[in-house]
Amino acid sequence: MFEMIFLNLDLSMSATVKDVARLAAVSVGTVSRVLSGVPNVSAETAQRVRDAVEELGYSPLRKRKSVAEGRELLRQQIAVLLLGMDRSLANLPSVASGIHGVESSLSRAGANVLLWDLPYLDKLPDTLASQKLHGLLVKAALQGNILEKADETLIDRLRQLPTVWFLGRPRGIDWGDVVESNDVEVGRLAAEYLISRGHRRVALLDPKPDHVTLGQRSASFTWHIAQHGGKVERVAGKKSHWSLPLQTVNDTNQVEHLLDKVLKLRSKPTALFCPADSIAALVYRCCSRRGLQIGKDLSLISCNNELPLLQGLYPEVTTVDICAEQIGQQAVEQLIWRLQHPSSPCITVSVQPRLVEGMSVADLMRKK
Structure with a gap:
């Protein structure tokens, strides 16, 4: 969330694009993109710009030459x-x-x-x-x-x-x-999608339990599932000694034993949440070794929308695009x-x- 910033602007003069930028706490270039309808601005940021435009009564009637626009x-x-x-x-x-x-x-x-x-x-x-x-x-x-x-x-x-x-x-x-990325929203989207399709017994597979982003997504996912009366079984790797440089999860052995724990749960989950596509791709491989079909024997939802990792996986992965x-x-x-x-x-x-x-x-x- 943004920390509120209060600015004293002289409204007796015609507002400029710089005034809009200051009030919305964005750059002049962002204001220009919002007003031009360019889509690569977050909804939250675009709304702040529109609110500032309305509050200041800004109207871009005259084209102003500005180094700030684009350069x-x-x-x-x-x-x-x-x-x-x-x-x-x-x-x-x-x-x-x-x-x-x-x-x-x-x-x-x-x-x-x-x-x-x-x-x-x-x-x-x-x-x-x-x-x-x-x-x-x-x-x-x-x-x-x-x-x-x-x-x-x-x-x-x-x-x-x-x-x-x-x-x-x-x-x-x-x-x-x-x-x-709004990781609270990532977790909510994944949780509510599973709930909407009838999954209330789900497992969360996380081989990196002390990772900032994965932890935030997992916490949000667990909370939102619980709000809908569901139950999450968290299956996580051990917090181990880490050293630099840090590496990605790229070995099936890192998720193999976690998936075995999921499959041995007394109350078998119907779906699995993976907080990153790199983890989901390894889960697909492990399931294939066991003769399990994703989408039939066990459902799966993931995060990031990393197409190079997801291409070739069948069935196609449902994921949350972090943009x-x-x-x-x-x-x-x-x-x-x-x-x-x-x-x-x-x-x-x-x-x-x-x-x-x-x-x-x-x-x-x-x-x-």
Whole structure:
């Protein structure tokens, strides 16, 4: 949720697009996109812009020439950092889409883009220490507390710069804005879809129980299932010692024993919730080994809508699209706003997800 920001605007003069941007707590470019009907703006952000337009009585009758419209970061040095992540994690389709959204938006805004991959966080690179930077866009590993592993001079350097974390903010980080998926809504969409199709005994399979994003989705899913009278059996991996760089779940052995626990539950679940498509793809493989058919013997719903991982799986996976590329684009808009409002409180922007229906969830209501 956004922290409320109150601005004193002089309404005796005709409102400008900059006034709308300040009141809505967005960049001028975002206002332009909303008014132009461009779809890559979250519903929450678009509504704030429309509310600001109405409150100020803004009417874009005259075309104003503004460097801010489309070239807000001209000649600005912006660094994109990947922190504490193994290449397997950085190459996940959702992460890659978020990075692509960041890079394409920075290019359109005219920024000079620098990319640093810091998988170990054990030192401050000389180039990062000496380079003149105007802002940071950061994607970091979300498991454990990376501050415990990071070099202090590196963290001090990051704290000095206007920062936007995208696709989540790690534990222990108390500075910078964040643009992320609305994980409460992700869990709600998954839970209510299963309930609508008659599934009230469900299992939650989570091999990374101390992961920030997966944990938020799982908690929301469990709560919403309970609100509809259902029951969730949580089957999670053990919290283990972790080290940098963090890797993705890419081995069937990591979910094999968890699936066995699900199948041995006394009250057998009719459906399974996987908080990420990378986990769901491994579950499909494990079920195939056991002669189980997803959508018939066990229903499944997942999260992220990572098409490269889902292509070739049958039946097609029902998943929740977190709109990762849009998150990357919105992160750039937030950095532009932050550079214009350096003293404003930190802000969290949540991008609304959407359900993508496949064939992996049986409709038990039709069988009654």
